[in-house]
Amino acid sequence: MKKVMLVDDEILIRETIRERVDWEGAGFHYCGDASDGELALPLIEQHMPDILITDIKMPFMDGLELCAVVRQRFPQIKVIILSGYDDFHYAQTALRLGAADYCLKPFSAADLLQLLHAVSERIDREESEKRQETYTAEKLFADLCGGLINTAAAIKVADQLKLQLMTSYYAVAILTLSSTDPAKPELDPVVCSEAGRWIDQQLREQLDYFMYKRSRTETVLIIKCTALEDDSASLQARVNELQLALHAQFNCELLLSSGHVQERLQGIHISYMEAEANNIERKMLQQNKQAFLQASADDSYENVVLDRNGLLDFLKLGSPKDAPDFVRSFTARLDGVNWDSLYAYYLMHDLTLEMITAAREHFQTSHRTEDVLSELQERIKLITSHDDCQHYIVALLHQLWEWRQASTDKYSDLIHAVKLYIRQHYKDDQLSLFDISRQIAVSSSHLSKIFSQETGQTMTDYLTLIRINKAKELLKLTRYKTFEIAFQVGYKDPHYFSNLFKKVTGLTPTEYRKHSSIDQEVPVSKGEGRL
Template sequence: MFQVVLVDDEALARNDVKSLIDWEKHGFTICGEAHNGAAAISIMERHVPHIAILDVSMPIMNGVELSRIIKNRFPKVKMIMLSSFDDYDYVRTCLMNGAMDYLLKHRLNSAALLSLLNKAVQDLQCEQREDEARNAQSKMIERLSPVILREYVANLVREVQEAGEELQLYAQDNGLFVHSVNYAAAAVQIVPFLLLTESFTDVQKNRFVQRVTDVMQMAVGDIHKRTAAYAGEGRFIVIFSSSERSEHTVTAQMNQAMSSLSHSLEKFLNLRCVHAIGPICRSLRQLAASYSKANQLMNDKFFVDLSAPVQRDSLLIEGQKQLLLFLEQLDGEKVQRVISSIFEAVRDEPVYSMTVQVIVSEMLRMVEKTLKRHSIEDNKIIPARSELGRLGTVGEFERWMSGCYASILEAIKQQQAGGTYSRHISQAVQFVMDHYASNISLEMAANAISLNSSYLSRRFKEETQMTFTEYLNRVRIKSSCLLMESGTYSMKHISSQVGFINYTYFFKVFKSITGMTPQAYMDSRKPSKK
């Protein structure tokens, strides 16, 4: 039944309209009557009708104003106007407000009324069909959205139960991979994903992944035939479908597509990747197994066995201690030797291995920690992490990291040698920082900076409030404290490491500067037992 509201200020006129036809017989019912526009709005707010028959001339709110409100608030309601001859200007305005037609009261009859009511029903049904078609199209677009398709594909990687079956059904329902007879999956790893994204926020990481996915998709082609999706931790899956029956041809197509993918990532995002292609299969249901094989090939080829990492981890931990120590000692030669020994342990591993990425990540954390401790801004010292995406060998990583640590050492030396000192005293302080572990003297420092030793001695005391020897001893004792905290060396070895020839003299100077013996200092640094 189609609901109709009658709006006329004359009850007699409303009764005339109601008596013209058998409403229910023709599929209509009067759901409300109102004597003015305001009352009609009140009725329609409680129950929206399909059709409204409106008198043009009414008190309080006439049909013109009412038609405007109905158009804005109830746009699906079909309006039929009732009018007298002298109301035609108003009727025209109502038609402009969306009314479908009008009836003259003195010519009102059952045929004319029924004709307009049926026309309203036709319009309503036509609009309903259009709405249903739009909704169906919208749902189809939603089902075919790249996000949803990629989620089905990514489930193949996540070992979701029946993921292959669900992808098969989704493809059948939406006309995907039509005419395909051969399928395969490839695993792709971004190099080095961890290093590039570990400092990203979740939003930044998602944007990065989306850019990578978009470039991959652009390279391999139509998403409904070849689909790239993110699997996690820098790993992506690409599925292929082909109407070619020759496996040799399909393999050639996949190799060409993956070559294009690698080239595009390097060209547009400055990223390197490695990949492996799984075996060809005959249905989407079998793609999970194809990816699993590709993933295994990837791990066998590019990623080391981490089942026995004890020796490597031990080397990294010891190397970290030494790096922190030698950074504080500003010993660039020893820093470079430690970096070389760390990378030597992974020299034969591919740069894509997680072990290499973890090592580089930890070394970068030490860089950041050191700069923070010395209150040095790192934006101009540490190279941008985006540069790591271009590195292709462990040797390149080692050279990149060596340059990074050399820059840090230089920044710390400049900071410590700077301050309010004059140029000559800054040079002398720098000489101390570079050579304190050797048997140096005031005369050697004076010769190095081309000054008279007496003049240097006087100026040094004036600016630093210490003699040259006092300053040198304080630097040596500070370094010895760091060596003690490392827990690696004996006391006598430490004394010689920082430039003291005589252990007894070291003992005396240490107590004089710190107020305690070396052993007492070591005991004070041990964690208290509760």
């Protein structure tokens, strides 16, 4: 809130303004008042108001003199002059001395607040312009990722810096260099610099992006995308291709954490937060893996092999009623573990991290890994027996399934919209995952994953069954030829349609027409009947 101070020799005016204006409600802080300019100066030095309201005619030091002193000593303070009609030429003089505005007496509280808001906006605008004057490209990119600059200001700064910032879609990735030499875990600054330049040269052959250094070993990329496609898979593949050369030339490796593709400049912040969450999870997993391996290397601990993939699959697809039996079977090999050992602690910690990471990825939860893990770490410390271990894993599964349920509820409208769009446009032979994702305004990879996760089938499968069921209806109720039906349900190639029809139903279209009286409808998905 902007701080406001009042200077007026009439006590009634001071009390009226002080008491009748809802300062806090209007977004201001009334920090004090004085009866003349001389008494006001020490208060101004003490409180440093953003806006000073002063009458012109006062004893000892009048408003004009005060305005001149404030202008010289505190140029950032905006001065509003109170003036009567007879003193208007004084107000004009004050404006020439640098006063921000004037207010003619008599005035209401609403009049004063309107003027204060106008001056407040001027302060904000000048501060914003001052920041823009000192902006560098790196600061712009960091502020976009941090959500600290609005769209209009970002575009203006980018124009000043002659940066081609605007595009249709954006994604953020965090690249981290780490040493592969156990004897030298810290990378040399020169190596970091040289490796960073080499990586930049390699990646720019395929990607269009801006970048800034977040630390000596971390670089943030703001990738300009031309479509609502998630390029993280291709970026990861390219990073993997560079690993051998990085290891050979610089004795280091490159780790990638990325966010989803987003629309609009403000989406950069969302993608950055996703990338940062993935980056934190990766670091935590890596740190725990190192501790786990150190504990495993001690011969006094009995190492066990667990079906981790089976546990993660059960997390994604299992049900609460089956949890006790599954966990009993999963933990059978842990029966002889010494639960007072470091190995036991890091084993449970490692399993917990893997489950949380998988849950965040598949259930699209907003829960922060470090926040959840801090509580679970305390619960892990209380595990002192095989039974405690089983109870802990069952409880953790239930906790993460709450995320799954919330995710299902969250995406029900999205799935409904996708299904409705497919049912309305199945005749379009050009209908694709990209078309649907663009219509729904969600990245195609994200939408594909959510649809498969929530329905148990791909969007391609769903579209195919919609088309085949409609074709069966036309075969039953009309005398259209096979190629005409193929065209009506979205297939240009009648041979492809016939082969696909037989693959789904076990019969050719002609055979199906002959046996239509005994045909069974192919279900589109669980809980859905005929269209």
